[in-house]
Each structure stands twice: as structure tokens, then as C-alpha cells.
Amino acid sequence: MKIPTAMDDSSVSHHNGGQVGSQIGVNVNNKQNDEPSQSVQYSIPGILHFIQHEWARFELERSQWEVDRAEFEARIAFLQGERKGQENLKNDLVRRIKMLEYALKQERAKLHKLKYGVELQQGDMRPPPEELPPEPEPAERAQWKQGQQLIKQYLQEIGYTDTILDVRSNRVRTLLGLNNEEQGEDPNYRNYDKQQRDRYEICSSHAMNSMGRKYDYGGKEPRKSGVSTGGGYNEEGLSVQETAAVFANFEFLANQEMDMDEIDDLDAKQPHHAASKQGEEVDHEAEEVLNELNSLTESEADGGGQGDEYPVGKFAGGPGVAAAGAGVVGAGVVGAGGAGGAGGEADEEPLALGELAQLTVSNEPEAYDVASANKESFRKTWNSKYTLRSHFDGVRAIAFHPTEAALVTASEDHTLKLWNLQRTVPAKKSAGLDVEPLYTFRAHTAPVLCLAMGAPRSEECFSGGLDGTIRVWNLPPPTADPYDPYDPAVQGPVLREHTDAVWSLSAAHGRLLSSSADGTARLWAPRAARPLLATLRDDAPAHAAHAAHAAHAAPAAADFADAGARAAVVYRDGTLLLYDLETTQVVMRVSCDSPMTRVRSHPTLPLLVTAHEDRHIRFWDGVSGRCAHAMVAHLDAVTGLALDPNGLFLLSGSHDCSVRLWNLDTKTCVQEITAHRKKFDESILDVAFHPLRPYIASAGADGLAKVFV
Amino acid sequence: MADGVQILRRNRPGFKAKDFCRWPDEPFEEMDSTLAVQQFIQQTIRRDPANLEAILKMPEAQDEGVWKYEHLRQFCMELNGLAVRLQSECKPETCTQMTATDQWIFLCAAHKTPKECPAIDYTRHTLDGAACLLNSNKYFPSRVSIKESSVAKLGSVCRRVYRIFSHAYFHHRSIFDAFEKETHLCKRFTYFVTKYSIIAKEILILPKLDDETPITPPVGESEA
Ligand SMILES: [Zn+2]
Ligand SMILES: [Zn+2]
Numbered sequence: 001m002k003i004p005t006a007m008d009d010s011s012v013s014h015h016n017g018g019q020v021g022s023q024i025g026v027n028v029n030n031k032q033n034d035e036p037s038q039s040v041q042y043s044i045p046g047i048l049h050f051i052q053h054e055w056a057r058f059e060l061e062r063s064q065w066e067v068d069r070a071e072f073e074a075r076i077a078f079l080q081g082e083r084k085g086q087e088n089l090k091n092d093l094v095r096r097i098k099m100l101e102y103a104l105k106q107e108r109a110k111l112h113k114l115k116y117g118v119e120l121q122q123g124d125m126r127p128p129p130e131e132l133p134p135e136p137e138p139a140e141r142a143q144w145k146q147g148q149q150l151i152k153q154y155l156q157e158i159g160y161t162d163t164i165l166d167v168r169s170n171r172v173r174t175l176l177g178l179n180n181e182e183q184g185e186d187p188n189y190r191n192y193d194k195q196q197r198d199r200y201e202i203c204s205s206h207a208m209n210s211m212g213r214k215y216d217y218g219g220k221e222p223r224k225s226g227v228s229t230g231g232g233y234n235e236e237g238l239s240v241q242e243t244a245a246v247f248a249n250f251e252f253l254a255n256q257e258m259d260m261d262e263i264d265d266l267d268a269k270q271p272h273h274a275a276s277k278q279g280e281e282v283d284h285e286a287e288e289v290l291n292e293l294n295s296l297t298e299s300e301a302d303g304g305g306q307g308d309e310y311p312v313g314k315f316a317g318g319p320g321v322a323a324a325g326a327g328v329v330g331a332g333v334v335g336a337g338g339a340g341g342a343g344g345e346a347d348e349e350p351l352a353l354g355e356l357a358q359l360t361v362s363n364e365p366e367a368y369d370v371a372s373a374n375k376e377s378f379r380k381t382w383n384s385k386y387t388l389r390s391h392f393d394g395v396r397a398i399a400f401h402p403t404e405a406a407l408v409t410a411s412e413d414h415t416l417k418l419w420n421l422q423r424t425v426p427a428k429k430s431a432g433l434d435v436e437p438l439y440t441f442r443a444h445t446a447p448v449l450c451l452a453m454g455a456p457r458s459e460e461c462f463s464g465g466l467d468g469t470i471r472v473w474n475l476p477p478p479t480a481d482p483y484d485p486y487d488p489a490v491q492g493p494v495l496r497e498h499t500d501a502v503w504s505l506s507a508a509h510g511r512l513l514s515s516s517a518d519g520t521a522r523l524w525a526p527r528a529a530r531p532l533l534a535t536l537r538d539d540a541p542a543h544a545a546h547a548a549h550a551a552h553a554a555p556a557a558a559d560f561a562d563a564g565a566r567a568a569v570v571y572r573d574g575t576l577l578l579y580d581l582e583t584t585q586v587v588m589r590v591s592c593d594s595p596m597t598r599v600r601s602h603p604t605l606p607l608l609v610t611a612h613e614d615r616h617i618r619f620w621d622g623v624s625g626r627c628a629h630a631m632v633a634h635l636d637a638v639t640g641l642a643l644d645p646n647g648l649f650l651l652s653g654s655h656d657c658s659v660r661l662w663n664l665d666t667k668t669c670v671q672e673i674t675a676h677r678k679k680f681d682e683s684i685l686d687v688a689f690h691p692l693r694p695y696i697a698s699a700g701a702d703g704l705a706k707v708f709v
Numbered sequence: 710m711a712d713g714v715q716i717l718r719r720n721r722p723g724f725k726a727k728d729f730c731r732w733p734d735e736p737f738e739e740m741d742s743t744l745a746v747q748q749f750i751q752q753t754i755r756r757d758p759a760n761l762e763a764i765l766k767m768p769e770a771q772d773e774g775v776w777k778y779e780h781l782r783q784f785c786m787e788l789n790g791l792a793v794r795l796q797s798e799c800k801p802e803t804c805t806q807m808t809a810t811d812q813w814i815f816l817c818a819a820h821k822t823p824k825e826c827p828a829i830d831y832t833r834h835t836l837d838g839a840a841c842l843l844n845s846n847k848y849f850p851s852r853v854s855i856k857e858s859s860v861a862k863l864g865s866v867c868r869r870v871y872r873i874f875s876h877a878y879f880h881h882r883s884i885f886d887a888f889e890k891e892t893h894l895c896k897r898f899t900y901f902v903t904k905y906s907i908i909a910k911e912i913l914i915l916p917k918l919d920d921e922t923p924i925t926p927p928v929g930e931s932e933a
Contacts, residue, residue, distance in 0.1 A: 389845075415789055442792050517724060517725040637719075
């Protein structure tokens with residue numbers, strides 16, 4: 001034990017020596033005797049400095065180790081995947097050999113019978129075990145079904161089906177996490193995305209229900225049908241796979257006896273299976289993965305994986321799944337890292353897997369959702385990536401393009417601006433890496449207060465202003481040059497029925513919902529010949545309190561609810577009204593003390609979220625009107641609310657200058673970002689989630705908009 | 710608007726248009742925001758847009774570069790209003806070039822090589838370019854202090870912006886008059902560039918808007 005550095009303190013080393021052993025102690029003592037002069041030099045500051053120095057070094061090393069560990073863990077996961085693939089391959093080959101053996105025995109038996117007219121007594125006349133149970137014969141079907149039902153029931157009772165589903169999808173991510181080096185710019189990307197979302201939306205509602213959050217849907221058709229198709233999907237689309245997974249997991253039916261006809265049957269079916277499911281003989285893990293990937297790889301028309309008889313092998317690097325992986329990754333798993341931050345995620349992903357595999361979570365494609373699965377820590381951290389500076393005054397509203405990495409901002413400087421995050425305008429005299437706007441929309445004659453984006457592919461957006469107008473805009477293509485000639489066709493119809501400032505807009509199902517300081521909320525078909533569909537006014541007050549409300553309360557914000565069948569309108573006096581859009585009657589009325597500033601309805605649940613000036617965010621049951629939860633969310637008035645498209649996260653902004661991200665399930669804040677400076681007493685004015693891509697954004701009174709990835 | 714003791718200067722969702730920004734003035738000394746100069750300028754304009762003296766009276770101890778910069782931002786922002794009005798009347802077919810009097814054709818400097826844009830495009834491109842320049846992180850990273858070299862950039866923006874006024878004045882007089890009546894923007898701009906000698910007097914080709922005394926036309930100036 002040598003004293004490591006001259007900086008080392010003799011008393012410390014002596015102490016060490018004494019602890020470690022006499023021999024060393026002697027050694028140290030010798031040293032001490034040898035260098036008595038050196039010990040004199042040590043001073044408290046020196047010691048402190050040394051300790052600090054050492055501590056910093058240890059920290060550095062520790063972080064390096066951590067990185068190493070992450071790398072190794074990634075490597076381990078990768079190798080395990082590879083091994084699994086090899087094992088599956090081996091198992092499959094063994095099974096095939098057995099199958100051939102069996103067939104040979106059959107043939108021998110037949111031959112024997114023909115030759116000698118006697119049954120050949122063979123040792124074992126059993127077909128090799130088949131993992132995927134064959135389609136039962138009609139006669140057996142009822143019994144089979146019954147058994148399946150029983151198992152299902154049993155599994156449901158112990159809540160295992162969902163676990164399987166979830167574990168399965170987590171494993172998909174596990175495996176895909178290995179292929180995530182780069183985000184695929186696949187032309188099919190959007191298809192994946194959509195499919196993924198469709199699939200996952202169904203799953204998520206399914207999972208949510210199972211998580212004990214049963215909501216009564218109030219008999220509303222559209223949503224109900226959505227859920228039941230979801231159920232149907234699970235029943236029909238997944239049931240075979242589900243049971244397969246179950247069987248694979250339990251393996252108590254794997255050794256089922258089959259008669260010979262079935263074997264023929266099976267053989268006949270083999271190619272079909274191989275084509276449609278890319279081979280059925282895979283172990284449960286791979287099968288689960290496949291089930292998840294099925295639609296993806298199938299849609300991918302890429303031969304790479306299609307004809308492959310051993311799909312498992314592909315996970316070790318086959319082109320088909322790698323491409324599909326990239327697609328899925330692009331859809332969100334790690335794509336959340338976006339253009340920039342993917343690297344860090346890639347390191348972290350494998351770390352999370354161990355825990356992920358055991359967790360029951362809703363199946364969401366987004367990275368932050370993956371992260372949410374890990375309940376202890378929120379792995380996705382949003383970082384400011386783009387600052388959008390070009391407005392001369394506060395940015396009142398911000399909305400993302402439904403599909404592209406583009407957004408529109410609306411400002412008090414009377415303009416709206418379109419930004420393409422993937423195309424930075426070649427810097428001219430102004431410079432830097434700032435994103436420059438692609439287009440400036442001019443037509444409002446007063447501050448623009450609110451904004452709504454049209455449906456995908458409609459390439460339109462809507463804005464409402466202090467001038468009382470609502471304007472429809474045709475978005476220029478993302479390739480537009482800001483210095484192109486002026487094209488008047490960018491301006492669409494103008495809706496002028498509001499007689500005062502228009503404060504909120506929301507668009508859904510081809511309709512537009514606006515709320516205005518003139519006391520009304522209105523429903524529009526923006527491009528129709530007679531665009532005004534309905535005026536929502538609380539003009540039938542039953543008693544005094546309502547009369548007072550109707551007399552001087554202006555709506556602050558409105559949002560579609562209940563799949564577009566209703567409108568939630570919040571008022572400055574703290575009232576929340578739910579209007580039936582068919583009858584324009586108020587169907588629910590709740591109120592609280594604090595003025596409301598925003599309302600958002602949950603994308604899948606009958607849940608309304610309101611932002612308040614008293615720093616609260618409140619959650620309302622959209623059926624009973626009960627206040628499900630209320631929380632102090634900020635240090636100052638809450639001004640912006642946005643729900644992620646899957647309804648798992650809530651983003652809020654406040655005049656306290658911060659943006660907060662909330663886990664909707666636990667109602668806990670998972671990240672806080674200080675984003676904007678104050679102008680007078682205003683700070684953040686709006687927040688937004690990208691409907692598909694991993695972007696969030698905030699807009700501030702300081703004239704800036706920020707995008708986080 | 711006053712919430713008892715504490716005044717919160719906010720535009721809350723649901724406010725009527727007439728109440729927008731209608732709060733008690735805040736003394737400049739009490740503004741602690743980095744946007745204090747903008748707040749102060751806007752507050753003074755709101756009080757009386759015609760009172761040019763008050764609007765352009767720089768508070769004591771104020772950095773003049775920032776003062777000029779914030780005023781120019783405000784001009785460009787308010788010019789959006791003029792651009793909106795021009796969009797409906799100033800068509801590329803009729804105003805094929807950016808002209809004021811017939812003496813000069815102004816080239817649009819927003820392009821890599823200056824281009825003979827129609828008047829409406831010149832207007833939009835100039836405002837868009839100014840928005841980019843004045844918000845550029847490179848030249849104007851801060852709103853509380855500005856490099857001298859960046860202050861020098863304000864001059865060219867002012868010269869181009871002035872052409873928007875002059876085109877409107879000479880070619881779309883009714884629009885100009887209506888806009889000016891409401892905002893006094895051209896008067897304020899002229900006062901501003903004169904007061905701080907940002908534009909040479911001979912470039913200011915518009916007649917004095919108050920007494921209608923024409924100034925002698927300029928002798929030469931073109932887009933650089
Ligand atoms: Zn013109
Ligand atoms: Zn131009």
C-alpha cells in the first residue's frame with residue numbers, strides 16, 4: 001500500500017494502514033518515518049482540495065462506469081437476443097427433424113400395412129409437439145373453444161392477459177431498442193406511424209380499462225364503437241396469438257396429442273402460415289414480437305423478411321425487421337429522441353428493459369411512454385432544441401402540423417408564422433442556427449389570440465383574433481420559400497359572426513369550435529357556404545346564480561368533447577358547461593371559484609381538464625360532472641394546457657414562466673422547464689404537443705416560441 | 710382590472726377587445742423585465758398614438774441603441790397593419806415594381822441578389838427580412854444591450870421600411886391616409902429617423918404630413 005500521491009495526508013494513510021493490517025501499517029509507518037518533512041506540508045485547505053479533487057475524479061469515473069455499464073448491458077441484451085434467435089432456430093430444426101422422423105415412421109407403417117396387412121408396432125407413434133396448436137376439427141371445435149374460454153377467463157381473473165399483451169409489446173421494444181441507431185426516413189414511415197397509433201390507441205384504452213379506471217361512456221355511440229372494435233380486435237385479431245402466447249408461456253398444452261389427419265393438415269397449412277405469419281414455429285418470445293410486428297412487416301411489402309422461414313433469426317439483424325424496426329423506432333420508440341437526441345436514448349433503452357418486461361403498462365409507441373412504464377424514473381427528458389424568434393410581440397398560440405415537423409405560431413404582432421423544423425432557411429444576413437419562418441400570414445388587423453390546426457392532409461389552419469374574425473388559411477407547402485411572391489390563395493374564408501375577440505379555437509371532425517368575448521361559443525363548418533352551424537349561449541338560466549353567470553360571463557376557452565358530440569366551454573367566472581352539439585343545450589354544468597383559462601378534453605376518456613387562474617389544474621368526470629382531481633400545478637395562473645395524443649401526459653404552462661409535464665395517471669410532475677421571460681405580468685401563453693412526433697412546444701409573451709425534443 | 714392591491718397586467722382569455730392591454734401604466738423605473746423598453750414604448754403609444762414627443766422621449770439613463778432598436782421593432786410590427794391593407798389593393802399586376810415617385814425603382818434586398826420584386830412582395834419581403842434581422846440571435850442576442858456594430862444595421866432597415874410608406878403614399882393614398890389617421894405611424898417614423906439622424910433628410914421624400922409642405926425630391930439613392 002503505497003501512498004498514492006504526494007497530496008495524500010500522512011495521518012490519513014496512517015489511519016488506513018492501521019485499519020488494513022499491521023504489515024501495511026508498518027510500511028506506512030516506515031514511509032512516515034522516511035518522509036517526516038512531507039507531512040508538515042499538509043494543511044487543511046490542501047486536504048480539502050485533495051478530497052475535492054478525488055471526489056471529482058471518482059464522480060467522473062463513476063459516470064464513465066455508468067456509460068460502460070449501459071453499453072455492456074446493451075451488448076448483453078443484444079447477445080441474448082441473438083442467442084435466443086439461434087436457440088429458436090435450433091429448436092425449429094430439431095422439431096423439423098422430429099417431424100420428418102415421424103413422417104418416415106408413418107410411411108414405414110403404411111408400407112408395412114400394405115405389405116403385410118398388419119399394424120407395425122412402433123415405439124413412439126406421436127407427432128412431435130407443436131407449439132402453435134393446430135386448428136381443431138369441427139367436431140372438436142366446441143370443446144376446444146370451451147377450453148380456450150376457460151383459460152381466458154382464468155387469465156382475465158388473474159389479470160394476466162393484459163400483462164401478456166404488455167410484456168409482449170415491451171419485448172418488442174426491447175428488441176427494437178437494439179436496432180434503433182438511426183431514425184428511418186422511410187417513405188412508409190407515416191403508414192407505420194398511423195398503424196401503430198391505431199393499434200396502440202386500441203390497446204391503450206383496453207389497458208386503461210383494465211387498470212381499474214373503468215369509465216362509463218354515457219352511451220355515446222362513436223366512442224363506444226371505437227372501444228368495441230378495440231375489443232373485437234383483441235378477441236379476433238389477437239386471440240389466436242394471445243392463446244399461443246399463453247400456451248407458450250405455460251407449455252401445458254404443448255404436448256397435446258394429435259391424430260394423424262391433423263398432421264397432414266398441419267403440413268398442408270405450413271406454407272400458409274409461413275407466408276402470413278412468417279413461420280409459426282417460434283418460441284413465445286419471438287412470437288410475441290412477431291405478433292406485434294405482423295402488420296408492420298406485412299405492410300412493408302419488402303421481401304426482406306417476408307419469405308424468411310425463421311423470423312427469429314431476423315432479430316439478430318435480418319434486413320426486414322431492421323427496417324421495420326427503424327419504422328417503429330421512427331414512430332416513437334426512440335424516435336422521441338428526434339433528429340438530435342436519439343443517441344442518449346439508445347444507451348438508456350436497454351437499461352430500462354429489465355424492469356419494463358415485468359411491468360404492466362399501457363402500450364404506447366412514444367418514447368416518453370416507454371419511459372413512463374418505468375414508474376420510478378422518467379427517462380425521457382425534454383430539452384430545448386429550437387428557439388423560434390421572428391415575432392415582434394408575444395406569441396399567443398402555437399399549434400403543430402398534424403404530421404410534419406412543422407408548426408404555426410400566432411402573435412400579438414398581428415401575424416401568424418409557419419415554421420419547418422427540418423428545414424432551416426439558408427441564413428442570409430441574419431444568421432445563426434435559428435429556424436426562420438417559412439411564411440408569414442398577414443390578414444388580422446389586431447393581435448392573433450388563438451390557433452387550431454386542420455385535419456391531416458387538409459393543409460389548413462385557423463386563427464382567431466382580437467379583431468373578432470376567424471380566418472381559414474391554406475398552409476403553403478413545407479418547401480415554400482419565405483421570399484416567394486405573395487399568393488392571395490393562402491387566405492381562405494373569413495368567419496365574421498363573432499362580435500368581439502375570439503379567444504379559443506379547436507378543430508375536429510372537419511368542424512371548428514370557437515369561443516369569444518362576445519359571450520358565445522360557435523360551431524362552424526369553416527368552408528361551407530353557410531359556415532355557422534350553431535351558436536352556444538347559456539341563455540336559459542334556471543335560477544339566479546345562472547342568471548348572474550349568463551349576464552356577465554364570457555367564455556375563456558372551448559374544446560370538443562365526447563368524440564365531437566359535445567362542446568366543453570369554460571367561462572371567466574369559473575363555470576364549465578358541456579353543450580350537446582346536436583341540440584345546443586347545456587347538458588352538464590359545474591362550477592368552481594376560480595376563473596378558468598383553458599379546457600382540454602381527454603382524447604379517449606370522458607375526462608375534462610381545466611386550467612385556472614388560482615394556479616390549479618382540475619380534472620372533471622365528463623359524465624357525472626364530479627371533480628375527479630384538483631391540484632396546485634404552478635406558482636401562478638395556469639395559462640396553457642395540452643394533452644398528448646394518447647392521453648397519458650399533460651403539458652401545462654403558466655405565468656410563473658415554467659412549463660410542466662404531468663403524468664396523467666399519477667398526477668405527478670415529471671419535468672419542469674423554465675422557458676420564457678415575462679412581459680408585464682405575462683409569461684407563457686400556450687403549450688402544445690405534436691400529434692405524432694416527439695415534439696413539445698411553448699409560446700411566450702417574450703415573443704419567442706420554443707420547441708423541445 | 711386592478712385586483713385589489715396587486716395589479717396584474719395581463720390579458721386574460723375572455724377579455725373584450727376594448728379591455729386588451731387596458732391596465733394602469735407602470736412607471737418605467739418599476740419595470741424589471743428584460744422587455745421593459747418595449748413595454749414602455751407600447752404603453753406610451755397606447756396612451757396616445759399621436760403624441761410623438763412623449764412616445765419618442767427616451768427615459769433617462771436608457772441605452773440609446775436599445776431604445777432605437779425597440780422602436781424599430783415596434784415600427785415593423787405596426788407596419789404589418791399597412792401591409793395587410795396593401796395586400797388587398799397593391800397587386801403585382803398593377804404595381805409591378807417598388808416605386809414611390811417615378812425616379813427610382815427599388816430592388817428587394819431580401820434575396821441573395823437584389824431583385825425587382827413587385828411592390829407587394831417588396832413590402833412583405835422587407836418586413837419578413839426585418840423580422841429575421843431584428844430577431845437574429847447573432848446581431849441582437851439581447852434586448853437590454855446591443856453592440857454598436859448591430860446598431861449600425863438599423864439604418865438600412867429604416868431606409869427600406871420607409872419605402873413602404875412612400876409607396877403607399879404615392880400609389881395607395883386612401884389606404885395610407887386611413888392607416889395614418891389611425892396610427893400616426895409614418896409621422897412617428899419620420900420624427901424618429903430625423904431625431905436620431907438615422908436616414909438622411911433628402912431621402913425622406915414624403916411631404917410633411919402635417920403642413921403638406923413638399924420637401925425637395927431626392928437626388929440619388931438606390932438599393933444597395
Ligand atoms: Zn402598390
Ligand atoms: Zn423580394
